Structure formats: C-alpha cells, structure tokens
Amino acid sequence: MNQNLHAAKEALRRSRLALRKGETDAARRWAEKAASLAPQLEEPWLFLAAVSRPQLSIRYLERALAINPTSEKARKGMAW
Numbered sequence: 001m002n003q004n005l006h007a008a009k010e011a012l013r014r015s016r017l018a019l020r021k022g023e024t025d026a027a028r029r030w031a032e033k034a035a036s037l038a039p040q041l042e043e044p045w046l047f048l049a050a051v052s053r054p055q056l057s058i059r060y061l062e063r064a065l066a067i068n069p070t071s072e073k074a075r076k077g078m079a080w
Helices: 003-020 024-037 043-050 054-067 072-079
Strands: none
Touching (some): 003 024, 003 043, 043 054, 043 072, 054 072
C-alpha cells in the first residue's frame, strides 16, 4: 500500500470516529484530508456528503458515483 493511501485510510478512520462522537467539524477535516490524499477512493466523498449542507452533499455524492457508479451508499444518499 502506498504512503498516501495508508495516510488516507488513517484519516478516514479518524473521520469515522469523530462522526460517531458527533464532532462534525473534525470529521469533515479528516475526510477532506483523506480526499486530498486519495481522491480515487469513494469513501472520503461519502463522509464529506454526510457532514455537508444538502447542495454540497449532492456534489460529493456525484463524485462518489463517478468513482463507483454502482455504489449503494451514494445512491441512497442521492435519494435522501
């Protein structure tokens, strides 16, 4: 695993923990870091969608769907 991918996965882990604690600002910062390190991953965009305003969430979900058109999570997010 390359260094950026490893760092991105760690940032996602921290984002997930922050989200569980209700710390949305921290969750957003960690998800943004993960997205900048590994923009090809779907998960950072899903996390960003979860902690953003509706208009911005749609953009993040579209990005996730561009990466993985069959993503059930992204499709559910768009439907919501």
